[in-house]
Amino acid sequence: AQKVTQAQTEISVVEKEDVTLDCVYETRDTTYYLFWYKQPPSGELVFLIRRNSFDEQNEISGRYSWNFQKSTSSFNFTITASQVVDSAVYFCALFFGNQGGKLIFGQGTELSVKP
Amino acid sequence: GAGVSQSPSNKVTEKGKDVELRCDPISGHTALYWYRQSLGQGLEFLIYFQGNSAPDKSGLPSDRFSAERTGGSVSTLTIQRTQQEDSAVYLCASSSRAGGATDTQYFGPGTRLTVL
Numbered sequence: 116a117q118k119v120t121q122a123q124t125e126i127s128v129v130e131k132e133d134v135t136l137d138c139v140y141e142t143r144d145t146t147y148y149l150f151w152y153k154q155p156p157s158g159e160l161v162f163l164i165r166r167n168s169f170d171e172q173n174e175i176s177g178r179y180s181w182n183f184q185k186s187t188s189s190f191n192f193t194i195t196a197s198q199v200v201d202s203a204v205y206f207c208a209l210f211f212g213n214q215g216g217k218l219i220f221g222q223g224t225e226l227s228v229k230p
Numbered sequence: 231g232a233g234v235s236q237s238p239s240n241k242v243t244e245k246g247k248d249v250e251l252r253c254d255p256i257s258g259h260t261a262l263y264w265y266r267q268s269l270g271q272g273l274e275f276l277i278y279f280q281g282n283s284a285p286d287k288s289g290l291p292s293d294r295f296s297a298e299r300t301g302g303s304v305s306t307l308t309i310q311r312t313q314q315e316d317s318a319v320y321l322c323a324s325s326s327r328a329g330g331a332t333d334t335q336y337f338g339p340g341t342r343l344t345v346l
Contacts, residue, residue, distance in 0.1 A: 159338070218274035220273035
């Protein structure tokens with residue numbers, strides 16, 4: 116079965132704390148893609164990152180970093196020095212080639228950053 | 231450039247009525263997707279278009295739901311005889327290559343449907 120699990124439903128931190136959002140996926144495909152999207156209170160899903168199954172290099176973009184580990188089927192997302200504007204729901208998603216165009220989403224993690 | 235746009239942004243309807251939701255993809259994007267976001271079910275795939283054809287309709291929950299795409303651009307999602315369980319936010323996304331695994335899906339702001 117193809118599945119994405121985000122076990123953390125809600126996380127609350129104080130501004131400037133680091134926070135890691137967990138994502139665990141299941142797939143039997145050897146070729147697949149993983150995504151993170153941010154959904155702020157305005158509601159629109161904003162693309163953050165795409166990673167393919169053959170590239171396990173970690174990626175850093177400003178305060179954001181992603182840790183992809185095939186051995187544990189995880190694709191975790193860390194925000195360093197969190198800010199109030201980071202408050203949103205974050206979704207991890209899986210795409211695999213034999214399922215046409217659809218993304219399989221996790222249930223989302225609601226992050227609240229308090230000043 | 232302009233992103234994915236959807237209309238209306240909000241729709242309130244009575245049970246049993248038909249509704250049409252519209253999506254304008256990013257110009258030049260050949261692939262278009264509909265998803266539904268509801269409290270109990272999270273984000274669910276509904277249908278995917280490659281040009282004007284729909285190779286994957288597997289997510290449409292019942293035959294009351296249909297979608298079409300004309301001219302390889304605008305898409306309309308129609309829900310007939312709406313039920314209260316149809317209440318959700320309907321999201322549209324587009325990507326530049328039809329079904330391309332390497333392509334990113336960019337989402338519109340959604341249409342919030344409330345069925346009374």
